[in-house]
Amino acid sequence: MFKSVGKRVKKYDGVGLVTGRMTYVSDLTMPNMLICKTLRSPYHRAKLNKVDVSEALKVPGVYAVITKDDVPHNYFSMVPDHHVLAEDLIRYKGQNIAAVAAVSKEAALEAISKIKLDIEELPYVIDPVEACKPDAPKVRPEGNLHLFDGVSEVRKIRKGDVEKGFAEADYIVEGTYTTPCQEHAPLETCASLAYLDEAGKLVIHSKSQGLYFSQGDLANVFQLPLNKLKFVGGTIGGGFGGMNSIHTDHIAGLLALKTGRPVKFQLTREEEMLYSTIRSPWIFKFKDGIKKDGTITARKIEVLHDCGAYTELGLYAVEKNANMIAGAVKVENLAIDSKMVYTNKMPSGSMRGFGVNVGQFADQVQIDKLARAVGMSPIEVRLKNAFKENDENHVGNKLVAVSAIETLKMVAEMAGEEISPEYANLSSK
Amino acid sequence: MIKKGRGVANVYYPTGFNGGGDPDLVSLRIKADGTIDMTNASCEMGQGFKTVAIQMAAEALGVSEELFTIDNSNTDTTAFSMDTAGSRSTYIVGLAAISAANNLIEKMKEFVAGVKGCSPEELDYKEGRVFKKDDENVAMTLQEIGTASTYGGVFIMGAGGFLPPVGPPRDPETGFTVPSRSYAWGSTIIDVEVDTETGVVTVENIYNCYDIGTVINPLQAEGQVDGGNVQGISMALFEDLAPYFPESIEAYAADFTDYIIPTFMDIPKHSEIKFYENYDPYGPFGAKGCGEMVTNTQSPAIANAVYDAIGVYIDSLPITPEKVLRALDEKNKTN
Amino acid sequence: MSEILSFYLNGNPVEVLVKPEQTLLEVLRDDLGLTSPKCGCNHGDCGACTVILDGKAVKSCLVLAPTVKGKKVITADGLCSGEKLHPIQQAFLDYGAPQCGYCTPGMVMAATAFLLENPKPTREEIKEALSGNLCRCAGYDKYVEAVLAVSNGEFGLLPEGSDINV
Numbered sequence: 001m002f003k004s005v006g007k008r009v010k011k012y013d014g015v016g017l018v019t020g021r022m023t024y025v026s027d028l029t030m031p032n033m034l035i036c037k038t039l040r041s042p043y044h045r046a047k048l049n050k051v052d053v054s055e056a057l058k059v060p061g062v063y064a065v066i067t068k069d070d071v072p073h074n075y076f077s078m079v080p081d082h083h084v085l086a087e088d089l090i091r092y093k094g095q096n097i098a099a100v101a102a103v104s105k106e107a108a109l110e111a112i113s114k115i116k117l118d119i120e121e122l123p124y125v126i127d128p129v130e131a132c133k134p135d136a137p138k139v140r141p142e143g144n145l146h147l148f149d150g151v152s153e154v155r156k157i158r159k160g161d162v163e164k165g166f167a168e169a170d171y172i173v174e175g176t177y178t179t180p181c182q183e184h185a186p187l188e189t190c191a192s193l194a195y196l197d198e199a200g201k202l203v204i205h206s207k208s209q210g211l212y213f214s215q216g217d218l219a220n221v222f223q224l225p226l227n228k229l230k231f232v233g234g235t236i237g238g239g240f241g242g243m244n245s246i247h248t249d250h251i252a253g254l255l256a257l258k259t260g261r262p263v264k265f266q267l268t269r270e271e272e273m274l275y276s277t278i279r280s281p282w283i284f285k286f287k288d289g290i291k292k293d294g295t296i297t298a299r300k301i302e303v304l305h306d307c308g309a310y311t312e313l314g315l316y317a318v319e320k321n322a323n324m325i326a327g328a329v330k331v332e333n334l335a336i337d338s339k340m341v342y343t344n345k346m347p348s349g350s351m352r353g354f355g356v357n358v359g360q361f362a363d364q365v366q367i368d369k370l371a372r373a374v375g376m377s378p379i380e381v382r383l384k385n386a387f388k389e390n391d392e393n394h395v396g397n398k399l400v401a402v403s404a405i406e407t408l409k410m411v412a413e414m415a416g417e418e419i420s421p422e423y424a425n426l427s428s429k
Numbered sequence: 430m431i432k433k434g435r436g437v438a439n440v441y442y443p444t445g446f447n448g449g450g451d452p453d454l455v456s457l458r459i460k461a462d463g464t465i466d467m468t469n470a471s472c473e474m475g476q477g478f479k480t481v482a483i484q485m486a487a488e489a490l491g492v493s494e495e496l497f498t499i500d501n502s503n504t505d506t507t508a509f510s511m512d513t514a515g516s517r518s519t520y521i522v523g524l525a526a527i528s529a530a531n532n533l534i535e536k537m538k539e540f541v542a543g544v545k546g547c548s549p550e551e552l553d554y555k556e557g558r559v560f561k562k563d564d565e566n567v568a569m570t571l572q573e574i575g576t577a578s579t580y581g582g583v584f585i586m587g588a589g590g591f592l593p594p595v596g597p598p599r600d601p602e603t604g605f606t607v608p609s610r611s612y613a614w615g616s617t618i619i620d621v622e623v624d625t626e627t628g629v630v631t632v633e634n635i636y637n638c639y640d641i642g643t644v645i646n647p648l649q650a651e652g653q654v655d656g657g658n659v660q661g662i663s664m665a666l667f668e669d670l671a672p673y674f675p676e677s678i679e680a681y682a683a684d685f686t687d688y689i690i691p692t693f694m695d696i697p698k699h700s701e702i703k704f705y706e707n708y709d710p711y712g713p714f715g716a717k718g719c720g721e722m723v724t725n726t727q728s729p730a731i732a733n734a735v736y737d738a739i740g741v742y743i744d745s746l747p748i749t750p751e752k753v754l755r756a757l758d759e760k761n762k763t764n
Numbered sequence: 765m766s767e768i769l770s771f772y773l774n775g776n777p778v779e780v781l782v783k784p785e786q787t788l789l790e791v792l793r794d795d796l797g798l799t800s801p802k803c804g805c806n807h808g809d810c811g812a813c814t815v816i817l818d819g820k821a822v823k824s825c826l827v828l829a830p831t832v833k834g835k836k837v838i839t840a841d842g843l844c845s846g847e848k849l850h851p852i853q854q855a856f857l858d859y860g861a862p863q864c865g866y867c868t869p870g871m872v873m874a875a876t877a878f879l880l881e882n883p884k885p886t887r888e889e890i891k892e893a894l895s896g897n898l899c900r901c902a903g904y905d906k907y908v909e910a911v912l913a914v915s916n917g918e919f920g921l922l923p924e925g926s927d928i929n930v
Contacts, residue, residue, distance in 0.1 A: 002643075003487070003488060003491065004487040005484055005643065005645050005714045006643070006644060006647070007494075008646065008647050008648040008860075009480050010858060011480050011649075012479040012499065013473065015849070015857065017857075018854075018868055018869075019800065019853060020799055020800020020840040020841045020872075021799065021800070021841060023799050024802075024866060026802075027799040029794075029797075044678070126678045127674075127675035128675065130675075155604070156603070157603065158602060158603045158604065175742075176744060178744070178745045178746070180671070180674065181670040181674060182670065183668070183670055185685075185688065185690055185900055186474075186900055187804040187810060187867045187898065187899070187900050188864070189804075209474060209512065209513045210470075210510065210511065210512030210513055211503065211504050211507075211510070212470055212504055212510055212511065213511065213512040215504045226504070229504075230503060230504055230505050231503060232502060232503045233472070233503075234470060234471075234472055234501040234503070235502075236473070236864065237864050237865070237866030238864040238866060238900050239474035239475075240474075240900070243472075244514050269685070269805040269807065270683040273670070273683050273688055274681050274683055281675070316447065319447050319448075320443075320608070323443070323447065323604075323606070323608040324442070324443070324608075327440075350514060352720065352724050353721045353722075354514070356442060356721070357440075360438070360440045360726075361729045362729075362744075364439065364440065364726075365732045368436070368437075368729075368732075368733040368742075369742065379437050393612075394604075395606050395607075395608065396606070396607075397608060397609070400709070400711075401611070401640075401707045401708065401709045401710065403707045404439060404614055406638075406640065406705050407439070407614050407615055407639065408437075408616045408638075410616070410638040410703055410705055411616040411617060411637065411638040411703075414636040414701050415620075415636045474863075474864050475862075475864030475901040475902070476863065651860070651906075652863055652901075652902055652906060654903075655902060655905045655906060656863060656900075656901045657903070659903040684807050685807070685810055686807070690898060690900060691904075692896075692897075692898060693890075693891040693894045693895040693897075693908070694891055694892065696891070696904045696905060
């Protein structure tokens, strides 16, 4: 049927990969290149009164030291509330405060050590449950809970009547699930090389997963039109969602503009681990009703997403999570309440499975508990409740090319699991 | 004592940005020798974007993928891409590539019509050749078109885009909206061994069946699944930047000595992958998104397998030996 | 004090001014301009910087540069000659082993050194030998298959008598 589609074509750039000829951003150098290092907050939450860079500027080999006052527009990210360099309220440990461009790593680090901070440590909150309480330290001046649609602390999904569903159930099963802070850990750490080209255009060799995505975001920070800002890249040493967030491009670009020289900024592995965006923690509470015959009658789900210090991609994760968390099963009576809270930790980035796989961990363990409650096999309880062709999912979206039943049956066969005749003949059609 | 258990998980995953509205553009430029430059600024981060994008453009033009180069390198000359995220690239770039290929075919027909003195409507295109419907001998190949147009001062570039329909605004009371038109589906069965002395969980066998629609490139798709398995196992058993969270966040792991990701020694002894290719009516050649879903089933399947082995659920990821031993202690106390 | 270090890099003599605290990785990348040894952690955890030093795979971020005086260093870009890939490289490519490719040159060198030592390994021996090389994308399976294929002669004989086999 197809000629090229379906073929086991080898990687287009495979020779570059196996020989090491491929140059990633971290491999790039330029004549006259300066090295960037940043000063990061030692506290989770603090009041930053003053940054004195005068001694740092005296270090031999230092070309520039920048702080928030050097940023044309000090807000970036998908929801642009993140500061490129810290303003007066520091929101997480490791937040960038100042940046140095110098002829060597050694000179840059020496200059960093000479920057004087007038800074007061403040009480902080890292536990998302604590952060929801009214007397918790305020991560953001406007409060710790996100207001959905500008008005509501709760993002709702409602279908049917969950109380009616619980009344119809023979068993009620409840569960609470948590997921941790996870790091993307690509083998190449985040890197940028920024310079001004022959026409004065700012060129940034970036590790971004979305060159245009980052360009649009940072055009705002630099206050440059799109013909004065060029992103270069497109082949990177691992992303997994982490490179949807900007970690080095903004600062390298600012320093290139300031010095007129190429500036390279690459995170150390430690910086990448400790201070880049993460898959941030979630808490899920499930209450499900199920009949003896295995029919799920109701699901009530409460979601709390710990977004970290800035929105970054946390809000998007909550939206995506909410649409998917009730699982690949029909549920007539459904109530989902999602909340997002800010805490004093590194911001929530996107990570492969983004917002969804954390919820599916909870959903799928919970479904297993339902199977055990009614004494059915875990595969058969899934088959019984599975979405079929043209079913509506939990947010009113008609489903096509549905394969919940087919993939379950096929994987059961692969693993040598018997399915009873009642379920073996089911199909999505 | 070593206890064995088996667990299952079954998920679905939307293709593209939540709520749609994330366009991509593709350009296809024919060169003097009939080879083709494709551009689109999606990111190659290992998933095989460049390879798969070329295959879909080649399919749309009915020519060999050997004819293509692809440039995804910059925001000055490479066609727009919204982002490389949300399991979107194969699907959205593929649809944009089909659109660009159709545009290229139209432009080639116009050019050939001028050369052959006929109207574009009298011409057809198939597998790298424009020819007259009523006389196939009146024809030009890609190479002939490339040479004649380039040195004839005519720029032939096909351009096309695709915008996934924008979903309606979410209803604030019911939550109703349209996250995506296309969903991938997947099921996984995992066998584990739990050492009740040490609490260590080992993944023995992993069976995956995924519906990612038409598989554009099985070699790359298998690679995605292999990697998804390892990241999924890692999420289930190892990864935690702050093990004492939420009490403390100070004990951060700062390197690969403390932040454990799997090595060759942690991969399952036995892994099987099958694709159930359920043709997606909206996707390019029937394809759906693949990248993310393949790392979603492992953590619940492992948690369920651990229960099957030792009779306790670990509801908090990762499932560390400490958590397993504490849960076993708790269970023994109550029994 | 900096000193002039001479060694053989991919069969060619090189001389370079190095500081005593510089690692081999820094010299190869920063001073000699190589891109095939990658830096993933600089701690010896990830293996992306693996090169072959006098026939043995080493993590070049853990080797002090002055200690390689007079020795033979092979890197992934030196393993192939022009267009012709080394059997390990060809096998990795054909089996679809690399994904982002950042760990791949290190993986190539670790696998090459291992096969010179143990030409007919079992699957478990391969996994153990390569377990010091981390990959975040690819899931390792296809790397194991590729090394097995090379050991079974699917990609021809491993080059003998070269600088690798000192």
